[in-house]
Amino acid sequence: MIPYFTALSKALQQLLSGYDSNWLSQKKFLTIIEQAENQNPWFTQNNIRYALTQIATNLRADNLKQWLSAYPQITVPKQVKTIAVIMAGNIPLVGFHDMLTVLISGHKLIGKLSSKDAVLPKMIQQILININPEFKNKIFFTETQLKNFEAVIATGSTNSAQVFYQYFEKYPHIIRQNRNSVAIITGNETTEDLKKLGHDIFCYFGLGCRNISKIYIPENYPIENLTGYFSEFSYIRNHNKYMNNYDYQKAIFLMNDLSFLDGNFFLMQENNNLSSPISIIFYERYRNLNHLKLQLQTLQHKLQVVVSKENNNFGHTQQPNLWDYADGIDTLNFIL
Template structure:
């Protein structure tokens, strides 16, 4: 399958998602039944980003030109992909990079997200039968030439052990932060609420910690996040909130809440579901320098960095962990 054919199929897939055809509707409903964290609103949000950003024809052609992808890939490699499942379709971009470059992929789907991508691949198989020669799935990824694996810090150690004889791109735990100045507008705070709450805060690009100036007034921020109070209708989320609240009460710890999310002063970048950590800063430049050097930080949200509301809309080349997947694939011999 040549480059032009692959791009045509990807563009067709984007149209299929945007048209919200019956088969896609059924797949989304099934995904929600199998994983309660995948509510329809968040599936649609992720799917829209995939269709509009990754499967845009002009973007695909620009990427193909930038990386000088040949019309026909000589001696394609087989890439094993271990996909995450924390948010809907989170592994799509890894597969897309492999497919666009003309390599073959063997996918181990996450048990948390094994409906949506399988359905999209089935549509590609339907439109082009030879797709089955380029993309398959397996529980054990054997006889691959290289690997891309995403998991926790703990599973990353296992990946490094099992894949150490092969070229590999292994991703670990990451999260995102926001640096506030204290004079953000209502619109900026509302957008920040999206960066915090989208996908229930389960993505590596979700803001899980705030850095605020001393004397910061939290009341406007807490008010801006009330639009997500409907999370309390979600049993899994409410159970997490009740559990975290109980911990704070038992430990006699101070907290702030708007009724659906708690703000806790805590040094950790990572916060559990329904909790948002914060820390005061004095020297913003020193803080940002420290954050840029921290390998656990996926992105920084703020006026001088990723704009409020765009943390969960990564561009085509906003690669996870900051490692260029296309260059990795191009470097395979």
């Protein structure tokens, strides 16, 4: 299976570089990403290209071999199963890893696409079929009720997850719901660290579960010092839907006489909650770092990523490796 996905990686690299690939023309590629943006304005062409770049990188042979080396049983002949995958649509191709996991394990995929991301997965499907026509019998997308499957992977909101649990309780399943990511600032961060934190916050407009929605800062840390490090992301002011959210949230703060910090394209508010609305970054002060770490351990079921100097992961939240499983659940082991 690895050669087929390295071919996909090469095809994406060629298309992203402005060239035709052997499996899809540049003209068709540009039409598809324009169509995806028209269908969902949050999927800007820059964000689509960023997502595809991360996929192309992950599909290099060395990354695939490192990932699969932990699963020697993958080479053992097995009965082919049909795995249903319900994909989210908050960021471009967020369901690709599940799609890859099903296919590289030798099983069939029946996917239920989000209406917010119904174009790009079909492009990946077509490229794979062009690489190896056998994928035509392994990749199916449906807009109707899922049928004839043996296990399910479903990603959605906290509310939809409750429905999934009831509907799929008799099947082997992985069901994911809302999670958030947070950052811990100690005051020992470099300028580069804090600029990278901006990427973790604003990439994909903050719509991903790996985007930082909340920052923990020391008790006496001057929060206004952070705003200058995020200036390179001011280009998102040009996105109408994002700025509509910014204007709306700012108006709410002003009308309710709430305290906030205005970064001119984002707002910061001291708040105990984990999940912040679009254009708002929550922050919370802490007195003792060890106590904060213990607090976050109790919240593990609500967290996707914790970014910190100690974890050495500033700027990488939206660059997960193949073995960085969503919610910490080993999807490939589940399928095998």
